[in-house]
Amino acid sequence: MGVLSFLFGSCQLLAEFMFNILHFLGIYLRPQPDRNALLTGKTVIVTGCTRGIGKALLEDLVRREAHVIMACRDIDLATSIAKQFHEKYIASKISVRRLDLASFASIKQFAKQVTQEEPMIHILVNNAGAMSSPERKETEDGNEWTIGVNYFGPVLLTLLLLPKIKEKILFVGSSSHGFVERIPFDDINSKKWVDGYMQSFITYAKSKASLLCLCYPLARKLYTNFGIKVYSVDPGVSDTDVTRDLPKLRSSNSNSLASRMATRTNGQSADSIMHIILSQSPYDQSVLHFRDGKPLETGSCTRDTRQQQDLWKMTRNVLDIDVMDKM
Numbered sequence: 001m002g003v004l005s006f007l008f009g010s011c012q013l014l015a016e017f018m019f020n021i022l023h024f025l026g027i028y029l030r031p032q033p034d035r036n037a038l039l040t041g042k043t044v045i046v047t048g049c050t051r052g053i054g055k056a057l058l059e060d061l062v063r064r065e066a067h068v069i070m071a072c073r074d075i076d077l078a079t080s081i082a083k084q085f086h087e088k089y090i091a092s093k094i095s096v097r098r099l100d101l102a103s104f105a106s107i108k109q110f111a112k113q114v115t116q117e118e119p120m121i122h123i124l125v126n127n128a129g130a131m132s133s134p135e136r137k138e139t140e141d142g143n144e145w146t147i148g149v150n151y152f153g154p155v156l157l158t159l160l161l162l163p164k165i166k167e168k169i170l171f172v173g174s175s176s177h178g179f180v181e182r183i184p185f186d187d188i189n190s191k192k193w194v195d196g197y198m199q200s201f202i203t204y205a206k207s208k209a210s211l212l213c214l215c216y217p218l219a220r221k222l223y224t225n226f227g228i229k230v231y232s233v234d235p236g237v238s239d240t241d242v243t244r245d246l247p248k249l250r251s252s253n254s255n256s257l258a259s260r261m262a263t264r265t266n267g268q269s270a271d272s273i274m275h276i277i278l279s280q281s282p283y284d285q286s287v288l289h290f291r292d293g294k295p296l297e298t299g300s301c302t303r304d305t306r307q308q309q310d311l312w313k314m315t316r317n318v319l320d321i322d323v324m325d326k327m
């Protein structure tokens with residue numbers, strides 16, 4: 001027994017050691033965005049920057065002297081974060097505006113206010129995202145929660161802000177989109193919901209596949225008509241609150257060696273977004289999805305032009321805004 005537990009303990013120590021080496025190598029071998037590049041004079045909207053990847057991105061943007069508009073649903077939390085960063089970066093310019101992506105009314109109100117206040121927005125980062133609880137719930141507008149917050153909300157926001165956006169629109173995607181073979185047009189709001197963790201994950205993957213699928217026609221139309229560049233960014237796996245409504249899944253996964261090895265810090269995930277914000281590379285509308293500044297293959301359903309057209313039409317019907325007809 002003593003020998004066995006000694007061996008077991010040694011294996012654990014060895015595994016920890018290997019983990020630290022690999023993690024260390026992972027950090028330093030991954031391409032880094034230029035730490036000295038500044039964004040002085042740029043106005044950047046970041047949705048969902050009160051925690052996780054968005055908060056890490058917010059700090060890096062502020063450090064690089066961008067004017068950041070925090071688009072957040074928890075105004076008290078956002079205001080206290082803005083205050084902390086104001087104290088840390090004396091010349092920082094941060095505005096806090098309320099945005100709840102689970103409410104079309106809130107999105108319209110946000111877009112109206114920002115449009116009135118800002119002469120231009122250089123970059124929009126659609127970062128906010130959610131994974132619903134195992135029980136089905138709906139947004140204020142009657143859409144299933146995850147598809148509402150991760151897909152319909154960011155698309156509506158983007159379209160309403162278009163007249164002010166000058167350079168880039170980023171959508172934060174996820175490799176989970178690759179699990180989706182077909183966009184479920186017949187049940188986009190997951191009415192056939194079966195309570196459980198798997199359903200939450202499937203719905204999340206559907207929302208991210210829909211986002212990436214729509215990015216292709218959106219990128220073509222916006223680049224051709226307005227010179228705006230559309231991107232999807234995969235931040236990699238990061239230990240954040242995105243699974244907060246799935247506590248069992250979170251506690252069972254987060255401490256295993258395998259999950260720790262695959263997990264980035266929030267700052268490393270935010271770097272993946274910063275690569276695209278800083279990128280000066282020539283734009284190719286057919287290569288949209290990136291991690292750490294490098295293009296990634298996307299799931300076949302997202303590249304299917306028929307599904308892209310059907311998704312455009314379906315989204316047009318749900319959002320009911322005529323800007324989509326004019327594009």
Ligand SMILES: NC(=O)c1ccc[n+]([C@@H]2O[C@H](COP(=O)([O-])OP(=O)(O)OC[C@H]3O[C@@H](n4cnc5c(N)ncnc54)[C@H](OP(=O)(O)O)[C@@H]3O)[C@@H](O)[C@H]2O)c1
Binds near residue numbers: 047052102175238242
């Ligand atoms: N973590 C990962 O491993 C991973 C992997 C791939 C992709 N992503 C994507 O990365 C993005 C950031 O997620 P995260 O991992 O940093 O998660 P997180 O820690 O849960 O942060 C999500 C942010 O989105 C905000 N948000 C959620 N629902 C919202 C709503 N209805 N209206 C406005 N804001 C809302 C949250 O605000 P509150 O503070 O008010 O809750 C929070 O600031 C998401 O799009 C996620 O899908 C994450």
